[in-house]
Amino acid sequence: MINFDYLRVTTPKAAVDAIVTNRNAQWIAGGTNLIDLMKKGVVEPQKLVDITNLPLKEIKKTSNKFSIGAMALNSDVADNELVQKEYPLLSLALKAGASQQLRNMATVGGNMMQRTRCPYFYNIDMPCNKRQPGSGCGALKGFNRMHAIFGASDKCIAVHPSDMCVALVTLDATVVVTGPKGERRIPFQDFHRLPGELPQKDNTLERGELITAVELPDQPFKKNVHYLKIRDRSSYAFALVSVAVAIDMQNGKMNQVRLGMGGVAHKPWRLKEAENFLTGKAPSEPVFREAAKLAMRGAKGYGHNNFKLKLGPNTIVEALIKATATS
Ligand code: SF4
Secondary structure, eight states, X not given: OOOOEEEEOOSHHHHHHHHHTOTTEEEESSOTTHHHHHHTTSOOOSEEEEOTTSSOOOEEXXXXXXXXXXXXXXXXXXXXXXXXXXXXXXXXXXXXXXXXXXXTTOXXXXXXXXXXXXXXXXXXXXXXXXXXXXXXXXXXXXXXXXXOSSSOBTTBOOOOOXXXXXXXXXXXXXXXXXXXXXXXXXXXXXXXXXXXXXXXXXXXXXXTOXXXXXXXXXXXXXSEEEEEEEOSSSSSOOOSEEEEEEXXXXXXXXXXXXXXXXXXXSSOEEOHHHHHHHTTSOOOHHHHHHHHHHHTTTOOOOSTTTTHHHHHHHHHHXXXXXXXXXX
């Protein structure tokens, strides 16, 4: 690990200024991913700008939206009474992530900014286009059991590791950012990006843009929700496949449906075709199986991860059964 300068800031403007004026500076919040990356020499910032004291921890409901500050801790959001009442899917997904100790340190903004856990990315002796553009992708023909089945490119087949982000994309969240050009809002589904030709870019933020909050619209998804995460052990493991379900049941039919998937793409993956198919139908396993078939259209395995082509639809069906069991 290299030596670095350390600066603590207390306003978003100071945080943005510190990054804009130094290309080798990087923000640090909970540090639950960044410190690992620094220890392994994957990133080597000359200056760390500590943003944990920014006044961005509030979780609040206003007349037409719900706002979660970017510095709110994952554990505080998961245990927040309003979140559990209004957005139970988000609470479930957060509790499925990492471990209690990590959730006590990790922030909402940091969760969104975490890097892939592709082992080639973390091993500086291996080729990796995300870490070193142009060096090749070690996973493409290597050990790719955890890797993408949707939206990959021949430059990178990594997946985004977050559980929280799967819930947020499913719930149509919006990301609020502030930067040198002022404030802007990004639909959550446009925040993370597919690898394409530029796998080194995980998201659509511009240099110096700081996440300040995540907003959620008013929604009816309070009861029929489920987050199903399939992983190698029951805690402290990343998803092989995960599925987020939120359904509004009316008179025995699925009035509104939201479906998202994790562990399958470079970004949290939304299953809109399957949502449209399910909307207006009564829940049943045959209907769920048809929806899962639609959801898996275009999926492609890379060898070690071919099992996800079967695990994916089975997880979708199981999550839908669990979500509608209380209707
Ligand atoms: Fe690097 Fe992406 Fe290939 Fe992994 S999958 S080795 S992160 S380029």
